[in-house]
Every structure is written in structure tokens, then in C-alpha cells.
Amino acid sequence: MPEVNVTVINPLGLHARAAAQLVKLANCFKSSIIIARPDRSTIANGRSILAVLTLSASMGSELVIEVVGEDADLALKAVEDLFKNGFGEI
Amino acid sequence: MKKIGGVIVSHGQLANELLAAAETVIGELTHVTAVSIGWHDDVEAATAEVERSIKQVSTGAGVLVLTDMFGGTPTNISAMFLKENEVEIVTGVNLPMVIKLASHNEEATLGELAIEVESQGKQAIHRTGALLEPQKAK
Numbered sequence: 268m269p270e271v272n273v274t275v276i277n278p279l280g281l282h283a284r285a286a287a288q289l290v291k292l293a294n295c296f297k298s299s300i301i302i303a304r305p306d307r308s309t310i311a312n313g314r315s316i317l318a319v320l321t322l323s324a325s326m327g328s329e330l331v332i333e334v335v336g337e338d339a340d341l342a343l344k345a346v347e348d349l350f351k352n353g354f355g356e357i
Numbered sequence: 358m359k360k361i362g363g364v365i366v367s368h369g370q371l372a373n374e375l376l377a378a379a380e381t382v383i384g385e386l387t388h389v390t391a392v393s394i395g396w397h398d399d400v401e402a403a404t405a406e407v408e409r410s411i412k413q414v415s416t417g418a419g420v421l422v423l424t425d426m427f428g429g430t431p432t433n434i435s436a437m438f439l440k441e442n443e444v445e446i447v448t449g450v451n452l453p454m455v456i457k458l459a460s461h462n463e464e465a466t467l468g469e470l471a472i473e474v475e476s477q478g479k480q481a482i483h484r485t486g487a488l489l490e491p492q493k494a495k
Binding site for chain 1: 382383453456457460477481483485488
């Protein structure tokens with residue numbers, strides 16, 4: 268299963284509007300997208316804002332993205348880029 | 358697929374502000390509206406406003422009314438419009454509940470959505486200190 272580690276680099280962390288952007292992006296793909304803490308203590312469905320918020324990922328947090336489905340590689344790249352761009356906030 | 362409508366009813370400006378906050382997060386919500394009942398508003402006028410709002414967002418799939426507090430006037434007024442498969446009420450509205458209502462699975466029936474929103478509202482309350490303890494321990 269394709270997966271990648273990302274770091275939250277925007278100062279506000281994975282807050283409500285950032286989570287909303289992530290969910291909007293996740294909904295553009297057929298693949299299912301999971302965002303988790305590296306130790307899997309919290310695992311969130313990338314299509315649910317409220318689930319993503321439970322990760323309570325502040326700036327500097329590391330997360331793992333796992334994608335399963337036919338367009339997995341594209342989806343993974345898109346989500347990774349969103350984190351790398353700091354959700355357009357930096 | 359017809360979308361289930363939503364009406365947030367509260368004392369003061371709470372309903373308007375909850376809707377505004379949800380729209381800031383997820384974008385404009387055309388199927389959700391807010392009724393803020395002033396502390397000194399006439400009950401008949403408020404009742405008419407709630408009725409008008411329910412009609413406004415109704416597309417035939419039902420309307421979920423979210424009120425601020427069980428036993429309060431906004432809830433009591435809304436309860437006059439309770440009707441199976443047409444109007445459901447969930448009290449104790451919070452922002453996660455509004456977000457859930459706004460982004461629900463379109464196949465859900467009104468009854469199913471009401472249960473989901475109730476459960477989401479309860480699950481979304483965290484004593485944050487307790488939630489962060491395992492991280493601190495590392």
C-alpha cells in the first residue's frame with residue numbers, strides 16, 4: 268500500500284480550514300486516504316474533517332498518509348504536496 | 358438526490374455565528390440556515406420565523422433542526438414542528454455537529470442523520486489535557 272511520511276509545516280498546524288482543504292482534495296480521488304500518527308495511536312479517514320481534526324497535529328508534527336485504490340499514486344502525491352505547501356498558508 | 362435541510366436555532370446570535378464559523382471552514386452552505394431568537398423577542402414572531410426557515414431549506418428529504426439547549430425556548434418552539442421523517446431536532450448544538458450536518462452522506466435518511474449528528478456532537482467533546490497525555494509521556 269503506497270504511504271508517505273509528512274511533516275506539518277504551517278504555523279497553525281492541521282487546523283479546521285486546513286483539514287477542510289485536505290478533505291476537499293481527498294474527495295477528488297477514488298482511493299481511500301488515511302492520515303495517521305506514526306505510532307498509529309490515532310487514525311483518521313481523510314474524507315472526514317472531524318476525524319482529521321482528532322489527529323490534533325500542530326506545527327512540527329509528523330504524520331503518515333496511506334492510500335489505497337486505483338488512483339493511489341496520484342492521490343498520495345497530491346496530499347503530500349498539500350502538506351509541503353503548508354496548506355497554502357506560508 | 359435531495360439534500361436534507363438544516364436549521365440552527367438558538368438564543369442570541371449563537372446560531373448565526375455557528376453557521377458563519379461552519380461556512381468559514383467548509384464553504385457556503387445553501388441548505389442550512391440559522392434563526393437567532395433575541396432575548397426579548399415575541400414568541401409568536403419567533404415561532405413564525407422557525408416555521409419559515411424550515412420551509413425555506415426543505416426539499417422533501419426532511420429538515421434537521423439543531424437547537425442550543427434542551428428545555429430552552431428555541432428547542433420548545435422547534436418542538437412544535439417535530440414530525441416523523443419530516444422534521445427532527447437534536448439539542449446542544451456545537452460546531453462539529455453543524456459540520457457533520459453540512460457534510461453528511463447523501464444516502465442517509467433524516468432519522469439516520471439525526472442519530473449521526475447526535476453521536477458526533479457527543480464524540481467531539483474532548484478533555485484536551487487527557488487527550489494529549491500519551492504524547493507528553495513520550
